[in-house]
Amino acid sequence: MFPVLFLLVFLSGCGRNETKPNIVLIIIDTLRADHLGCYGYDRNTSPTIDSLAASGTLWEEVQAQSSWTLPAITSIFTGLDVRQHGAGRKNDQVYGMNPNTPFLPLLLNHSGYATCGIFNVYLLSEQFGFNKGFDSFSCNWMGSTEAENSVNQAIDWIQNFNQNEPFFLALHVFDVHDPYDPPPPFDLLFSQNGSEGITDWPRLESGSLDNPEFYKDHIINMYDGEIAWTDFQISRLLQFLRNSGLDENTVIIITSDHGEEFLEHNGFGHGKTMYQEVVHVPLIISGPGFEKGLVDSSVRAHIDILPTILDMIGAENPADLSGYSLLDHEIPHRTIPSSNVNSSYAPPVAAIRFGESKLIWNSASDESREFNLSTDPLELNPLSAQESLLDSVLYYWSTPPVLPPVTSNRDIIDAALRDLGYF
Ligand SMILES: [Zn+2]
Numbered sequence: 001m002f003p004v005l006f007l008l009v010f011l012s013g014c015g016r017n018e019t020k021p022n023i024v025l026i027i028i029d030t031l032r033a034d035h036l037g038c039y040g041y042d043r044n045t046s047p048t049i050d051s052l053a054a055s056g057t058l059w060e061e062v063q064a065q066s067s068w069t070l071p072a073i074t075s076i077f078t079g080l081d082v083r084q085h086g087a088g089r090k091n092d093q094v095y096g097m098n099p100n101t102p103f104l105p106l107l108l109n110h111s112g113y114a115t116c117g118i119f120n121v122y123l124l125s126e127q128f129g130f131n132k133g134f135d136s137f138s139c140n141w142m143g144s145t146e147a148e149n150s151v152n153q154a155i156d157w158i159q160n161f162n163q164n165e166p167f168f169l170a171l172h173v174f175d176v177h178d179p180y181d182p183p184p185p186f187d188l189l190f191s192q193n194g195s196e197g198i199t200d201w202p203r204l205e206s207g208s209l210d211n212p213e214f215y216k217d218h219i220i221n222m223y224d225g226e227i228a229w230t231d232f233q234i235s236r237l238l239q240f241l242r243n244s245g246l247d248e249n250t251v252i253i254i255t256s257d258h259g260e261e262f263l264e265h266n267g268f269g270h271g272k273t274m275y276q277e278v279v280h281v282p283l284i285i286s287g288p289g290f291e292k293g294l295v296d297s298s299v300r301a302h303i304d305i306l307p308t309i310l311d312m313i314g315a316e317n318p319a320d321l322s323g324y325s326l327l328d329h330e331i332p333h334r335t336i337p338s339s340n341v342n343s344s345y346a347p348p349v350a351a352i353r354f355g356e357s358k359l360i361w362n363s364a365s366d367e368s369r370e371f372n373l374s375t376d377p378l379e380l381n382p383l384s385a386q387e388s389l390l391d392s393v394l395y396y397w398s399t400p401p402v403l404p405p406v407t408s409n410r411d412i413i414d415a416a417l418r419d420l421g422y423f
Pocket of ligand 1: 030
């Protein structure tokens with residue numbers, strides 16, 4: 001009943017005669033919030049995104065629902081947390097969401113939106129149901145250097161569809177994900193050695209690197225170059241919208257699926273821990289209905305994006321969703337869950353955010369540590385866990401999926417996961 005109910009509520013709440021804005025949702029894979037100028041970074045990695053933040057609203061405290069791509073982006077597109085949609089990895093199997101799970105492009109398509117999805121990693125392919133509801137869909141399975149092509153593709157699509165309809169463009173770019181190998185001149189923006197140096201970290205367990213600090217500095221330089229390159233590509237898309245006169249009625253949403261570790265807690269990469277370097281993500285929205293220059297410090301979540309889009313176009317937020325519209329400033333004080341869903345080589349870990357308190361719980365060892373992010377933003381001084389947060393994480397962990405997730409072609413997926421180093 002869930003998908004039917006969801007669709008009925010969605011359609012009945014939608015004003016058909018209203019002018020609906022175009023929506024561009026840009027997901028920059030592996031982008032840490034704190035490596036953007038508008039989030040306080042001291043390098044000029046993101047002039048375009050910074051100017052978008054100045055012309056729109058920036059949410060300072062947004063928690064991703066997972067620390068790796070498949071479950072995190074499934075949460076963005078379904079409005080469901082990871083336990084509810086079930087996409088991820090469990091018992092050596094990779095699961096995607098159930099085909100009947102409500103999906104943002106499908107809902108928008110039913111509401112009269114022309115839809116285009118451009119994705120750049122196999123985890124967001126048809127294999128995992130990401131093509132649902134897109135009039136035009138493409139997924140480059142290993143798109144680590146495809147931001148330029150993807151932006152060209154997006155511009156071509158916008159130029160060629162019937163512009164009497166509003167459009168929804170979902171653009172996922174993967175360049176910031178490792179390997180960190182930005183094209184010239186971005187390779188030398190923050191590094192003297194550029195691509196001649198190391199573009200990846202040795203995928204070794206924590207503590208086995210010979211000289212981790214050397215890797216860290218070089219890798220961060222190259223990572224920042226990838227951000228600047230991606231930011232430049234986004235500027236081309238925004239320029240096209242301005243030149244076409246589409247910017248006035250287009251809402252631009254920029255976020256990432258998760259961040260990246262650079263030895264803050266002795267590891268590299270993502271998908272393993274639940275510290276802020278991997279679950280604190282940027283969220284900026286600019287366009288009709290969003291206040292210019294506003295910085296919102298409320299604690300928010302990826303699962304708030306779908307209700308926001310529904311709210312924006314006049315649809316009600318179905319009762320089944322636990323997220324809240326970002327346009328609604330009067331929301332209950334709530335717990336926000338995240339988990340890695342056993343990405344690969346790491347034990348399942350979950351986290352609960354409640355205001356400035358955050359609990360991280362290891363389901364294998366049953367160990368937990370709580371942090372106060374206000375007094376200890378780097379999460380270095382664990383506190384005794386509050387009973388209420390322990391109860392919350394156990395409740396979250398026991399939540400069954402809304403609809404059972406499904407396995408994909410295991411041989412194909414396993415080969416692709418290995419290529420990306422997830423084993
Ligand atoms: Zn990712």
